[in-house]
Amino acid sequence: MTAANGRAADAARNDTVAAVVRQWQTVHPGLDTGPMEIIGRVNRCAALLQQAEDAPLRRAGLSRPEFDLLGALRRTGHELTPGDLARETFSSGAAVTKRLKQLTERGLVERRGDTRDRRVAHVRLTDAGRELVDGILPEQLAYETAVLSVLAPEARDELATRLGELLARLEGSLGVLRA
Amino acid sequence: MTAANGRAADAARNDTVAAVVRQWQTVHPGLDTGPMEIIGRVNRCAALLQQAEDAPLRRAGLSRPEFDLLGALRRTGHELTPGDLARETFSSGAAVTKRLKQLTERGLVERRGDTRDRRVAHVRLTDAGRELVDGILPEQLAYETAVLSVLAPEARDELATRLGELLARLEGSLGVLRA
DNA sequence: AACAGGTGTTTTACCAGTAAACGATCTGAC
DNA sequence: GTCAGATCGTTTACTGGTAAAACACCTGTT
Structure with a gap:
């Protein structure tokens, strides 16, 4: 084992998850707590990161789900239907409807009806919406970089790769809904 | 690079996060999207795992936050106050109050007032509560093991270690509230 | 003993999400 | 053409969370 691996271990x-696992071991010795060390940590990291991470967004008066929606429109570069947005942001159609309502009121997105199929709507960013996203994104990424700077660059790469592997396999095995 | 690392990469x-990152790169070439590859994946993994993972809990009529609360009581092995439970499960006091109300009605926990300080309550598992936790936990862990079996054992260990490293450092730098 | 300030818990008002029902529209079989 | 069934989006009713206020009680100071 390398010195770096030793420090990581x-x-x-x-961390708090390790403490929890130790508690379980004293109560149920021999229990296979392996999964907790991954799932517990993923959940806890997600909670901590979200709490920390959203600071730059809040300054712009956006929640993360709202930013995700705007970001989906920005990065695809074309109009999306509410259904597309739901798939793209992994949220329910109803949630998208609500968010679109608010974002439309704030003048960040616009909608137009489809000419052929009158059930579907097409949503696009307004100029203000696009400027907002382009203004926030670099700040947001810089902030995230700062938060993640607690890890050495090689540790970051390794973590990103392993998480990608897990995610790819989960998305494969649990059924991908990608359009 | 080893063959295993090659496959992981x-x-x-x-995964879907890689696709999102590629989209951003075409729109904003040169943007440092490094943080997304970790934070985006952590969030997405957390969402997928929670959705999948909670199947055995639902059968028992418990949500994950409820199970976390019962689990905290079980693994510490002694009574906890609502405040302790809030810290232990990383949730707000108000949320704990609500959950305790329901769990008490279902006969899974009991409460008694402190004799000295009448502001504080002490919560403990009932026999039924303890049996429920002990019954579910092995099932839950087995299920989680199955979900994580998409990763090779070494990949799991490495991921757990890296996540632990990140979590420990985040908890350190973002301020730990542990009692 | 009385009170200011702190702490533990609950209550209140509110907000965002979901699942399920719904209305509107399209499509293909007949 | 029309009708059954699928699809898109929204609405409805409800749930569970939060922040802030409220409440009850404790503690140390005077």
Whole structure:
């Protein structure tokens, strides 16, 4: 084992999840707590990161789900239907309807009806919406970079790769809904 | 690079987050999208895992936050106050109050007032509560093991270690509230 | 003993999400 | 053409969370 791996393993023994796992082991010795060390940590990291991470967004008066929606429109570069947006942001259609209502009122997105199929709507960013996204994104990424700077670059790469592997396999095995 | 690392990197290029990152790169070339590859994946993994993972809990009529609360009581092995439970489960006091109300009605926990300080309550598992937790936990862990079996054992270990490292450092830098 | 300030818990008012029902529209079989 | 069934989006009713206020009680100071 390398010195870097040793330090990583060291740190990993000192998080709250490790403490929880130790408690379970004293109560149910021999229990296979392996999954907790991944799932518990993923959940906890997600919670901590979201809490920390959304600071630059809040300044712009956006929630993360709202930003995700605007971001989907920005990065695809074309109009999307509410259904597309639901798939793209992994949220329910009803949630998208609500968000679109608010974002439309704030003048960040516009909608027009489809000419052929009158059930479907097409949503696009307004100029203000696009400027907002382009203004926030670099700030947001810089902020995230700062938060993640607690890890050494190689640790970041390795983590990103492993998470990507897990995610790709989960999305494969749990059924991908990608359009 | 080893063959295993090659495959991991391969898989990592095929998840939805990688696709999103590629879209951003075409719209904003040169943008440092590094943080997305970790934060985006953590969030998405958390969402997918929670959705999948909670199947055994639902059968028992418990939500994950409810199970976390019962689990905290079980693994510490002694009574906890509502405040302790809030810290232990990383949720707000108000949320704990609501959950306790329901769990008490279902006969899974009991409460008694402190004799000295009448502001504080002490919560403990009933026999039924303890049996429920002990019955569910192995099922839950087995299920989680199955979900995570998409990763090779070494990949799991490495991921757990890296996540632990990140979590430990985040908890350190963002301020730990542990009692 | 009385009170200011702090702490533990609950209550209140509110907000965002979901599942399921719904209305509107399209499509293909007949 | 028309009708059954699918699809798109919204609405409805409800749930569970939060922040802030409220409440009850404790503690140390005077």
